[in-house]
Amino acid sequence: MKLRLFPQEPAGLNLLSQLARQIVLASATMAEILGAPATEHHRLVEDMHNHEAKSAELHFALLTHMRTSFVNPLPREDMYALSQSLNEAIEKLDAAAELVALYNLDRLPKRAADQLEIISRQAELTADAMRRLNNLDDLEDYWIEVLRLAKRAERTHRVWVADMLKDMKSAQYARNRDIANQLVDVTKDMRRIATQVGSIIVKES
Template sequence: MKLRLFPQEPAGLKLLAQLASQIVLATGTLSEILGAPASENARLVEDMHNHEAKSAELHFALLTHMRTSFVNPLPREDMYALSRFLNEAMEKLDAAAELVTLYKLDRLPRRAADQLEIISMQAELTVDAMRNLDNLDDLEDYWIEVLRLAKRAERSHRVWVADMLTEMKWSPYARNRDIAEQLVGVTRDMRRIATQVGSIIVKES
């Protein structure tokens, strides 16, 4: 680990952790949407839009903080990349929730719940990782575990798509495929975050 010569400001790491926490909350809301009657969807989707708006607010707050702070705990380009990936993951969760309502889907296959479980695990790990970016020696296990979960998500996605092709007609297949793509996109964003952390670990070692 490189010796840091200046005191570090923790505000940026707190903002990153809050961004990751929004993904945890949004995953819970999307799980509710998948299990709720259609009459509840409008309220829950509005909750999801609020999570997305809060994520965007935190993202821009971090950009402002980096511009105005003399000392940051990590290089600005790394903090910006982490914030951007977190915000993009949130946008995909928001899109998935909105599509469920727009397509008037009463339920999704079990594979959707599998993907949400993976996203939830990735997000919870990422919250802890963002809080501990000033102690990179403890983050290698996080990096490896999120990559493992991402591979599991890719396998689940392939099986989900194959099942849909076999079992569904074109119209329901297209609607479900859109949502499947949003969810696997979230797992890929979480993988990008972990890979960025891995890059930081290598650079700082």
């Protein structure tokens, strides 16, 4: 680790941690949506919209903080990239939730729950990592594990699409494929966050 010669303001890391926490909460809401009847979807989607709105608020708060703070704990470009990817991940979760309601899907295939399990685990690991960004030596395992989960998510997506092509008619396939694409894109954003952390580790070592 490089020696830090100046004190850093912790507010930026706190904001990143809060952003990551919103993904954990959003994943839990998505799990509720998958297990709820269609009559409950619109209420739960409103909860998801609230998570997305809070994420956007935190993202813009971080941008303001970086413009006005003298010394940040990490380079501004790294903090911005982390914040952007965190915010984009929750936007895609929000989109997936809204599509479930718009398409009036009462039940999704088991692969959706499998994919959400991966997202939830990535979110938990990322929330923990964002709290520990001031001690990068401890984060290599996080980086590796999220990349492993992302590869698993890609395989799950491929199998899910193949199953849908085999079992569904074209309109049903199109609706479910939209949701599958949103969920796998969330895992890609989480991978992007872990890769950014890996880049920071390499630069700061």
